[in-house]
Amino acid sequence: MPSITRQPFRTAVLVLVWGWLLFLVLAPNLLVVGASVMTRDPGTFISLPLNLDAYRQLFDPLYLEVFLHSLYMAAMTTLVCLLIGYPFAWALSKLGKQRQLLLIFLLIVPFWTNSLVRTYALKMLLATNGLINSSLMGLGWIDEPLQMLYTEGAVIIGLVYLLLPFMILPLYSVFDDLRQELLLASHDLGAGRFATFIHVIVPLTLPGVLAGVMLVLLPAMGLFFVPDILGGSRNLLVGNVIKNQFLDARNWPFGAAASIVLTITMAILMLAHRLSKQRIGEEGA
Amino acid sequence: MKKTLLSLSNLTKQFDGKTVLDSLSLDIYDGEFITLLGPSGCGKTTLLRLMAGFEHPDAGTITLSGEDLTGTPPEHRPLNTVFQHYALFPHMSVFDNVAYGLKMEKRPKEEIRERVEEALAMVQLQDYMRRKPHQLSGGQQQRVAIARAVVKRPRLLLLDEPLSALDYKLRRTMQVELKRLQRELGITFVFVTHDQEEALSMSDRVVVLKDGLVQQLGTPREVYERPANLFTARFVGETNFFPGEVESIHDGTITVDVFGLKRTLRRPDFPVREGQSLHVLLRPEDIRVLDPADEQGVAGKIVERNYKGSTLDSVIHLEYGTEVLASEFFDEDDPAFDYRLGEPVKVSWVDGWEWLLPEEADESVNEDALTDA
Numbered sequence: 096m097p098s099i100t101r102q103p104f105r106t107a108v109l110v111l112v113w114g115w116l117l118f119l120v121l122a123p124n125l126l127v128v129g130a131s132v133m134t135r136d137p138g139t140f141i142s143l144p145l146n147l148d149a150y151r152q153l154f155d156p157l158y159l160e161v162f163l164h165s166l167y168m169a170a171m172t173t174l175v176c177l178l179i180g181y182p183f184a185w186a187l188s189k190l191g192k193q194r195q196l197l198l199i200f201l202l203i204v205p206f207w208t209n210s211l212v213r214t215y216a217l218k219m220l221l222a223t224n225g226l227i228n229s230s231l232m233g234l235g236w237i238d239e240p241l242q243m244l245y246t247e248g249a250v251i252i253g254l255v256y257l258l259l260p261f262m263i264l265p266l267y268s269v270f271d272d273l274r275q276e277l278l279l280a281s282h283d284l285g286a287g288r289f290a291t292f293i294h295v296i297v298p299l300t301l302p303g304v305l306a307g308v309m310l311v312l313l314p315a316m317g318l319f320f321v322p323d324i325l326g327g328s329r330n331l332l333v334g335n336v337i338k339n340q341f342l343d344a345r346n347w348p349f350g351a352a353a354s355i356v357l358t359i360t361m362a363i364l365m366l367a368h369r370l371s372k373q374r375i376g377e378e379g380a
Numbered sequence: 381m382k383k384t385l386l387s388l389s390n391l392t393k394q395f396d397g398k399t400v401l402d403s404l405s406l407d408i409y410d411g412e413f414i415t416l417l418g419p420s421g422c423g424k425t426t427l428l429r430l431m432a433g434f435e436h437p438d439a440g441t442i443t444l445s446g447e448d449l450t451g452t453p454p455e456h457r458p459l460n461t462v463f464q465h466y467a468l469f470p471h472m473s474v475f476d477n478v479a480y481g482l483k484m485e486k487r488p489k490e491e492i493r494e495r496v497e498e499a500l501a502m503v504q505l506q507d508y509m510r511r512k513p514h515q516l517s518g519g520q521q522q523r524v525a526i527a528r529a530v531v532k533r534p535r536l537l538l539l540d541e542p543l544s545a546l547d548y549k550l551r552r553t554m555q556v557e558l559k560r561l562q563r564e565l566g567i568t569f570v571f572v573t574h575d576q577e578e579a580l581s582m583s584d585r586v587v588v589l590k591d592g593l594v595q596q597l598g599t600p601r602e603v604y605e606r607p608a609n610l611f612t613a614r615f616v617g618e619t620n621f622f623p624g625e626v627e628s629i630h631d632g633t634i635t636v637d638v639f640g641l642k643r644t645l646r647r648p649d650f651p652v653r654e655g656q657s658l659h660v661l662l663r664p665e666d667i668r669v670l671d672p673a674d675e676q677g678v679a680g681k682i683v684e685r686n687y688k689g690s691t692l693d694s695v696i697h698l699e700y701g702t703e704v705l706a707s708e709f710f711d712e713d714d715p716a717f718d719y720r721l722g723e724p725v726k727v728s729w730v731d732g733w734e735w736l737l738p739e740e741a742d743e744s745v746n747e748d749a750l751t752d753a
Contacts, residue, residue: 279434280467282454284481284532294480298471374471 124358131351140347149352158336162356165332168247169315172254176262176311177304179255184266184303188273199267202260210257214324217256221249221325245327253321261310269303298374305368313361333357382409385568386431386459386536391440393426393592400426402592403440408536408570409585413562415571417579418589419615424572427589428538431570432461444535455484459536460529464544466521468513474500474524475509481532499531500524502561519550526558530565537562539571543578555582576616580604588612604663610740613661620667620704622660624736626652636660636736639678639700641728648736659737664693664707666733669719670726677726680704682719694719696727 131149136142152158187198205213220226221243228240243249273296281291317334333353340350386408393401401423408414416424429435431442433454442449449457460481468477478499482492500506503523513521522542529537539558543551559582562569573579579586580600588595588603588611596608607613613621624636634652635644638660645660652658670677683703684695696704704727710717719725 274465274467276463276465276467277469279432279454280461280463280469281480282434283432283461284528285455285484286480287453287455290484295469299469 127351127354130347131355133348135346135348137345140345149346149348152349153352153356158353161331161336162333162353164330165316165334165336168251168254168330168332169312171251172258172315173262173308173312175251175255176259177307180259180262180266180307181300181304184263184270187263187267188270199264202263206260210318211320211324213257214253214321217253218244218324221252244325245330247326247330250322250326250330250332253325254315254318257318257321258311258314261314262307265306265310266300266303269300269306273299301374302368302372305364305371309361309364309368312364313357316357316360382412384408385410385445386570387443388427388431389441389443391427391430391437391442393423393430393435393437400592401430401437404592404594405440406587406594406597408568411566411568412584413559413569413571413582414585414587415573415579415583416587416589417573417576417616418595419574422589423592424574424589425540426592428461428540428570428572431536432459432538433457458534459538460532460534461538461540462522462525462529462542464541466513466525468521468524468528470513472512473509474505474511474513474516477513477524478528478531481528485532495531496527499527502530502564503527503557518546519554522546522554523557526561530561530567534567536568536570539569541572541574544573544575551578558582580616586616588615590615606735607661607737610659610737613735613737618664618705618707620662620664622662622702624658624660626654626656626658628654639698639702641676641678643731645734645736646732648738650736650738652738657739659739661735661737662729662733664705665691665709666729667704667706667708668728668730669694669696669706669708670728672724672726674726674728677728679724679726682721682723682725685719685721687718692718696725698727 130141132145132147133141134144134146134148153162187195190198218225222228223240223242223244225244227243228237231237232240277295277299278291281295286294316332317337319332319334319338322330322332322335333356337350337353337357340346340353344350384407388404388406388408390403390405391401392399392403404423404427416427418424426435430437433449433452437450440450444458469480472480475496478496479492482495487495497506497509500509503526505520505523505527508516508520508524513524516524522545525542542558543554546554555578558569558571571579571582580603583600585598586600586603587597588608590611596603596612598606598608603612603616607616607619610621613619622638624638627635627637627642629635629647629652630644632647633644634647635642636658648658668677672679678698678700680696680698682694683697686693688707691707691709693705693707696706698704706727708717
């Protein structure tokens with residue numbers, strides 16, 4: 096009897112999931128791939144013939160520089176997130192369960208406010224006559240306001256602020272799974288704290304590090320409103336290029352090609368993550 | 381005279397104000413197989429963790445061959461641990477797991493390779509060196525854990541319920557294998573278990589623990605046949621308790637009234653006086669089930685019978701209300717012997733096979749403490 100009632104439900108769920116994936120994930124991505132190999136057209140945005148001009152344009156020194164600078168800022172953001180997130184997640188996993196839940200809750204609270212609003216809030220802090228400058232001047236520690244806004248640093252601060260939770264959560268998950276017995280076994284076999292960290296803790300938390308890097312590095316190249324608000328004209332992200340090509344320059348093929356580069360970067364990172372998990376035997380042999 | 385290797389004196393440990401070990405002292409001899417036996421929460425694992433250095437005692441000292449180890453961190457103690465859930469490093473191959481301790485000692489590569497191969501050969505895993513732990517069965521993982529711990533040639537090997545995750549047959553095989561390893565290596569084994577059968581079959585000496593206190597320390601035979609108190613008697617093996625009352629005291633013997641039977645028994649070590657109540661302990665295999673027409677014995681009837689292959693185990697409900705467990709071997713004369721439920725019988729035992737214990741102040745059986753971890 097249950098199989099008769101369950102079967103339609105099963106089918107409905109499968110149709111829903113597959114429908115979702117086909118129409119909202121696969122189809123749009125195929126459209127982007129399609130757009131990237133077509134020709135720019137002022138009237139219809141894209142037209143035939145097919146060509147790889149958009150990809151060639153990516154290697155234009157001007158855009159290559161933007162891409163590399165964006166990668167650099169994203170890498171710095173990721174590094175800062177990792178340096179803050181790793182010890183934070185480690186300490187978090189050592190607290191009592193109640194406190195862990197409270198801190199994770201606090202970590203998630205900022206998501207309730209739109210990230211654009213939070214970025215404007217950051218701008219108020221960093222501005223020339225913002226809270227930080229006026230406090231420091233009020234204390235007499237500086238005579239002239241520091242130029243913080245519209246710098247590379249401001250963009251990185253903004254990105255770290257928005258993306259840090261995405262680094263902490265996967266790291267917390269691997270630290271939470273880290274069995275204390277393994278650390279004891281390492282000490283028991285003669286390893287001190289440092290050797291245990293290098294030989295046991297780092298390799299076993301590597302999947303979390305890579306997951307965190309994936310969740311931070313890619314968005315850090317795409318969150319175009321952060322440089323828009325905090326960065327000025329020189330600190331562009333790949334996301335700004337993509338946005339400009341679609342909305343301002345009306346060069347859809349080029350915007351699509353830039354977007355696909357990001358997708359490929361993501362795929363490579365996901366592959367690395369998978370390999371690192373296989374190494375410790377968490378997924379199939 | 382045996383040489384003491386590890387000496388624990390007056391060890392006390394509390395967690396959140398709860399005393400887990402209460403001024404416990406114990407000498408472990410060089411080369412022996414000693415088992416810490418007790419129900420969960422008795423302090424046996426804490427005791428092991430103190431020896432390994434994972435915990436530090438609130439009071440008391442640990443010395444190894446006269447050298448104070450109390451404050452020494454685990455990485456500097458010449459002893460190794462086999463963990464309950466193996467604790468193999470999942471990201472390392474079997475070879476690297478076993479080599480880990482030697483690498484930490486910064487041994488030359490060639491020596492490491494030789495010693496790891498030797499250790500793996502000892503546990504018959506030399507063909508699995510390149511595998512990862514998750515590609516091995518539970519029993520194989522267990523053997524890697526043992527190889528990893530003995531490859532450093534520790535003075536003492538601590539084993540924390542190492543067989544509890546294995547199925548029955550594999551557990552029996554590993555018990556034999558562990559005994560063999562211990563004999564061959566000549567290393568002192570400190571073995572923690574809540575399985576009394578395992579404790580009896582493997583150990584040179586058994587330490588029965590309850591509530592952080594040593595209840596009894598002795599050979600498996602002493603612990604089983606001459607339990608020091610009611611707890612040990614109940615925890616180690618099945619026991620029937622008959623209430624007895626001392627009728628008269630003679631040289632070397634006493635006459636005790638058990639369910640109306642007057643039996644003359646060996647005088648126990650503890651002081652006795654006439655009229656005193658005491659416990660007469662009988663193991664199921666000591667019970668003799670007699671014909672109801674027999675003059676000796678206490679009348680009752682069979683309420684349960686279980687065929688166990690080599691024995692027939694039965695439960696007999698006595699007229700006095702007590703239930704008795706009996707375990708009888710099949711013998712050659714009557715291989716088909718059996719009882720039917722409700723069959724009237726009489727119960728007795730051979731003089732001298734009983735064990736007497738005085739009544740204890742607190743006799744409430746803590747059933748929780750008797751169930752396994």
